[in-house]
Amino acid sequence: MKKVKLVLSFAFILFAAVAIVGCASSVSANDTYVTLDINPSVELIVTPKEKVIYANPLNEDAEVLLVDLNLVGLDLDVAIQMIIDTAIELGYIDVDSEETIVSVTAISKDSAIGEKIREQVKAHINNEFKDRALMGRAEDKGFTPDFLVEAEAYGVTPGFLFMAKSVVVVNDEVLLEDALQMTVPELQAILREAKEAQKEVVSALREEFLAARALIFDEYIPQIQALETDLEANAEVIAALEVELAEAEEADKAAIQAELDLALEAKATLEADLEALVTVFHEEFKALRDEFHAQSVVLRAEIREMNQHRKEVNQAKVQEFLNQMQERRQELKEAIDQFQKLRP
Template sequence: MKTMKWFMSLLFVAGLALFLSSCALDVSAQDDTYVTLDINPSVELIVNRREVVVYANPLNEDGEVLLAEIDVIGLDLDEAIDLIIQTAIELGYIDIDAEETIVSVTAVANDPELGDKIRDRVKEHVNEAFMNRGMKGRGEDKGFTPEFLAEAESYGVTPGFLRLAQSAVIVSDGLLLEDALLLTVDELQAILKTAREEMHDVAQALRDEFLAARQALYDEYFPQIETLKVDLALAEDNLVTLNESLTAKIAELEAATEGTEAIQAEIDLLEADILALETNIQSLIDQIQVLREALLAEVEVIRDQFHEQSAAIREQIGQLVQTRRNQHHQDVEDFMNQMQQRRDQMHDEIEEFQNRRP
């Protein structure tokens, strides 16, 4: 018997097909790469084959502060990374007095070779940004926790893909993780881009509260959908059986030389049962669709509520950005004034440190 996960996946994928066609996605979007940078702050980017950033989003509260007053969308990848590193320094997220700084990088693309290429390019740009500032910093492949690695392995996907799927689940109402893992990289990226365009984002400080409220609605609606789905699967199985019986009776009628009226009567009964069952199946499908639409409508209400609260929080974030800038301004200014001298003095040491990356 089909499971609810399969059924919800079918519903979502059907909706996604309509969504993708309505968006008229460019074929080149299949060449986009999903990238994450963890300093902390943590941010996610989508980069096209021309190495231009087409999407940027925070992955935690510090990432939200980092991206609050900079816009990397439309920048070349090297410019975007340099701006992210510089802003992280100005806001005190990268300690200018630290012995060393590590930026963890992941990259996922439909084409694994392209993903590997972009990941290497990101690390190169990170290294260049630190070298230009005379700092011992480097980009490394992200190391995931054993628990996260085990979870990815249990789903049969890479850790980077699991992280992408999780991001899509957060911004897309009605999309379960099991559904997201059935999608392609470019489909998941399309979900992220559209969520940003439609301003579906919720402030990081409210995210856990929002997800809990949304999960409560899932817990209310999904069992009802599961019950209907079980009835639907049983009805579909019965329909197959009735159609097989009808086919056999029609063959029997065609071969019969006597008793045809009785056989025809049985055929008439089977056809009536099939018609009634088909009507019932359509009714079950309609009920499931009504429940799904009601679920999405209720989730949209709470998302709008959290979005309004997020606007107020983002005003506070703007003030926090200025506070952090003021707090670190003099130290950063002195640091930048000595950048050329420090770079000349530490070039070989930094290069050796960057070449030792795992």
């Protein structure tokens, strides 16, 4: 693990610094990372004043949901209203369903703020269901046993692990092990930077993209690790020779100095080799990103067509629902209240 972190000191630290500094004016330590899972699954970053400053799809259905929605800058309640309305319009929330559950997570560096935002998100969702006379509710997200075991093994909460994995998906230069060492604000900053720079790849391409990325890591990380090991050994030799030179008799100094000069030359060569290798490493990443981003442009056009098609397919059903909504609201108000109280 130490070696991987050393690699990323070359391959990642510049990006991380730029991302975090670049977002410093707009990302606060008190912002909250939120996920809403209806299928579609969406992630948001929300300020303590309940402003949405980041929104991103987590799966292909969410790509369709968000393709023409701009949630950034909206109040949280308005953003949730738009998500629910669009999910209904596209048929992701079935107006004839006996029940709809929206799973929610929220994580903040300040746990009290995170808890407050989570409760507000659930309250806003529940209110939207009530207003539309739909049997639906929000509840805290449950994680699979395997996911809980994985989070425990890493020594983090499931919510934090989920956010760290999201960072790994939207930014191709971050390994999970490094994301887990970061703070909540740092992860949020990288998420926002990735979105603003349009670095994300549409969901349909992500598995292929991550597999291609893994091949690049497999090729270059061992080479970089080997050079770092050689540099560490070289540094020990140089340090020993410098001590030996300082303590040597005058007659021996020339020979020791010659050895030291050779070691210093070897150091310069190793550093140059490492720098060149990291440069190629970055260039291959850039080529990979460019290739998948070009494909993403084409797919986003197809996603917009899917969005329009779903609207047309569900239009009559949704319109009938809207026409009857006021009557349904009166009839179902008490039943919806009871349903939502089953799980706060």
